[in-house]
Amino acid sequence: MKKLLVSAFVFIMSMGMINAQETKSLPVLPDNISVKNLDGKTIQTSEFGNDGKPYILSFWATWCKPCLRELNTIKEVYEEWQEETGVKIIAVSIDDARGASRVKPLVNGSGWEYEVYIDQNQDLKRAMNVVNVPHTFIINGKGEIVWQHTSFVEGSEEELIELVKKVMNGEDISESK
């Protein structure tokens, strides 16, 4: 029974891999998930975008120190980034009812100028296969996920903006670290 299960599982997994390789297309952002903005309005992920320019999508939570460090670190260079590249940051909080009502005061109190959404039921988190936070994506102008990474350490924001610049120049960064 166990063997059967394992082999069935490996089979499903490999089918997935083969499928992904054959088509060689990039995964796209799910466009039909509902999240809420900081005013409690329901927004569909199809409304995510940056006028055809790439953007950074970052999953975080009020209880996640590395996430707060990431968003605070980027805060200091965000204006510069926007002037240079026009990049936008969408920060999605996965806080549940315990933390969700603290999100807006925390965002404003910290002086973050990001577009922030709350994914309280974690629908988007599940749809994008986020396991742990922080988990950061770069989405290109076509809504394709061109890069993703989990974990944040001071200095990785520099790699992040370099990658965004490459995406803007049309380079393939899917194999970048």
Next chain:
Amino acid sequence: MKKLLIMLVASVFTVQLQAQSLGGGQVTGNFQIDAQLSRQDSAIGAEDVPQKLLSNVFANLLYTNGGFSAGVRFESYLDPLLGFNAQYKGAGIANKFMSYQNDMFEITAGNFYDQYGSGLIFRSYEDRNLGLDNAMMGVNVKVRPMDGIIIKSMVGKQRYYWDYGKGLVRGIDGEFSINSLIKRFEESKTRVTLGAGFISKYEEDQTILAGDNYKLNLPLNVGAGSFRMDLAHGNWGLQAEYAIKSQDPNVLNNYIYKGGNALFVSASYSQKGLGINLQAKRIDNMGFKSERSATGEMLYINYIPAMSKQHTYALMALYPAITQVNGEMGVQADVTYSIKKGTLLGGKYGTGIKMNFSQIMSIDKQPLEGYTTIGETGTDGYTSNFFKVGDELYYQDFNIEISKKLSKAAKLAVTYAYIAFNPIMENEHGDIHYNNVFVADYTHKLNSKNVLRGELQWLKSNIAYFDEDKRSGDWLMALVEWNFTSAFFLSVSDQYNYNGSEEHYYNVSVGYTHNTTRLQVGYGKQRKGLLCIGGVCREVPASNGLTISLTSSF
């Protein structure tokens, strides 16, 4: 089981084939493998492990094609890691669903997760790392008849380890955005969202005997309803939710016939550099499970969050607040403030201040007329004055965090917390623990690739004795972490429980991250809890020995 599996594999296979002919679709997924080579250690509840190797594995596979999606989750616990319920033992497809949606509606058949409002009457939720999963198995429908209205309805049973609970759970919920519905308010600065939900649980009769050996006349259907509103006006915000529950004698409330209710209110004000949030809640007899005689953490239909800050530093999280579903009253105040750079206190880079206060008390409970005790089985239990605060302190927490960038390379955050913890929250008797906790968290960027981080934590408790779970007494903790870009890290830490169990919890961890794949290997002793090292936060189980963790998503 075998048949089911074959059918599943076949269905995923056909779906893929068809999808390819329909033009693609995409397969994504994620998995996590946690393995422990454990040594016996009574200090952290690690019993002798005859199997030597324990492992938890999960893998999600998700297929999407336009509005269609389907997914399966494989789980294996052979055998479950320490701290996970033994009933998890086994392997198989634990979760499967198919879903279709367009602009107007969405239907999901199989397992689903959803919540009504903040979850006071309904939330199905999972946290794999905590072993929590009350996924619904059934059908969930969401309809958007017009912009600004979302109606949800569902029916199903709840997951219970590898089985489903006996209770049938049905629900309907509506959410209305007034600004979208009424043209005149479309551009209004004031945003108003109203919602209401209703849940009904059906469970077959069973024999529960009260004191004098008479059988309780149990309600087979239990209902719960809630109203909520969300107001936002510029910098101001107000959220409120009120829920009631009909007679629901269950093991949590000692089979009393009193109804339940819950109120949650949150108000906030924020502008750039300042955020304030005030919350209050009152819970009275709101334990709501799909099986009336179920204990433990599974089969909860609703979710009542603890009204306190969720701490991440290990010693601050040592005594967490635990929601008392049978009754509690709490308040919380939270302030986030940024001092501008270039000012006296802000310095060259600015300063961040976070303050938080929470207090959780019992509710007023008086015996019924003619009774001397509270909550006697088969009675209405007690009476309670809604506005009167009970006289027992459950939890109190005042904490302040000051974070400062000292130079281009150095950052320092210092945190102080005063935490009072009543063991009654864990159903234990004993004196209230009063703890003072100090934390210093220092980060130094040596160059663009190397970052050092250190944490010093000290917990000073008023209680210095040896207790069963080896938590009482004072604690010292030190952690040093070296990161080479976000790809590699090495961390060394020790937690020392002095004036108590005198135990050391030393731990060495290394980790390697490539995009979304992360391998982490640790050696040493670990208390269970939220662990944030190497730039990631996750809940970890108690361990002693070697632990290996591999996480990936694709």
